[in-house]
Amino acid sequence: MRDLIHASARELQAHDYTPSQIESALESVFGVDTQLIADGTYFVAESTPAGSPPVIVGCGGWSKRKTLYGSDRWTGREDTLLDPRHDAAKIRAFFIHPAWARRGIGSLLLDTCEDAARSAGFQRFEMGATLTGAKLFRVKGYAPLEPIDVPLPNGSSLPVLRMSKQAWPPRLIPTEKTKRAAIVEHPNKKGAPICQTTNQQFIKYRISPQEPANS
Numbered sequence: 001m002r003d004l005i006h007a008s009a010r011e012l013q014a015h016d017y018t019p020s021q022i023e024s025a026l027e028s029v030f031g032v033d034t035q036l037i038a039d040g041t042y043f044v045a046e047s048t049p050a051g052s053p054p055v056i057v058g059c060g061g062w063s064k065r066k067t068l069y070g071s072d073r074w075t076g077r078e079d080t081l082l083d084p085r086h087d088a089a090k091i092r093a094f095f096i097h098p099a100w101a102r103r104g105i106g107s108l109l110l111d112t113c114e115d116a117a118r119s120a121g122f123q124r125f126e127m128g129a130t131l132t133g134a135k136l137f138r139v140k141g142y143a144p145l146e147p148i149d150v151p152l153p154n155g156s157s158l159p160v161l162r163m164s165k166q167a168w169p170p171r172l173i174p175t176e177k178t179k180r181a182a183i184v185e186h187p188n189k190k191g192a193p194i195c196q197t198t199n200q201q202f203i204k205y206r207i208s209p210q211e212p213a214n215s
């Protein structure tokens, strides 16, 4: 997953950030937050091409904790649990492999996260969106709240946008691609929920806390 995140940031953010901003962010703010995996709130999308082993093509999650963004190496973490009655669930760490971008996978993962957070009682969602991510989140109904300058280890900063959306009523704004890829629930061999698109192309599943994050 680490390789996927590096490829995703380096290629897909190239229009929004400089190479040095991206490299420095990959050392600190971008990456896997294993707390999400431990909480069972991180998802991956897999492609299972006929006759080949499955390959992870995207990842993304949500959080019931205060931290707005950041990997395990990010120092500004706040693991305090949120109160779903008052606080917004955090949408976290979305990365799609560049070879699979603009195929509706980010949207599919986002819908999955929103459904799960809504089921946990949250009334609102928010995130610290990269300028690249904001293009997806705007289309999915998120409004910008404030710009944030995330300090980077190389002394520069990364402009991101805090964005938010009400959880109710569910405002599913499917693109043509995701309309064709409605989600069906399946029992997973590990007992965790698994979602599979109707076209059988992508399988989404909740990462088990036992699975190594860098596999």
Ligand SMILES: CC(C)(COP(=O)(O)OP(=O)(O)OC[C@H]1O[C@@H](n2cnc3c(N)ncnc32)[C@H](O)[C@@H]1OP(=O)(O)O)[C@@H](O)C(=O)NCCC(=O)NCCS
Pocket: 008, 009, 012, 013, 093, 094, 095, 096, 097, 100, 101, 102, 103, 104, 105, 106, 107, 108, 127, 128, 129, 130, 131, 132, 133, 134, 135, 136, 137, 139, 175, 176, 177
């Ligand atoms: C942001 C990201 C997750 C989007 O994933 P994706 O799977 O490509 O998104 P989707 O295919 O679901 O896009 C749905 C819609 O969002 C909008 N959108 C998504 N990416 C866009 C882009 N780069 N430029 C313009 N619009 C975009 C489009 O309207 C798109 O529909 P369309 O392709 O039919 O025009 C992906 O670009 C990514 O991983 N970026 C690098 C990492 C990153 O910055 N993550 C965000 C962290 S907050």
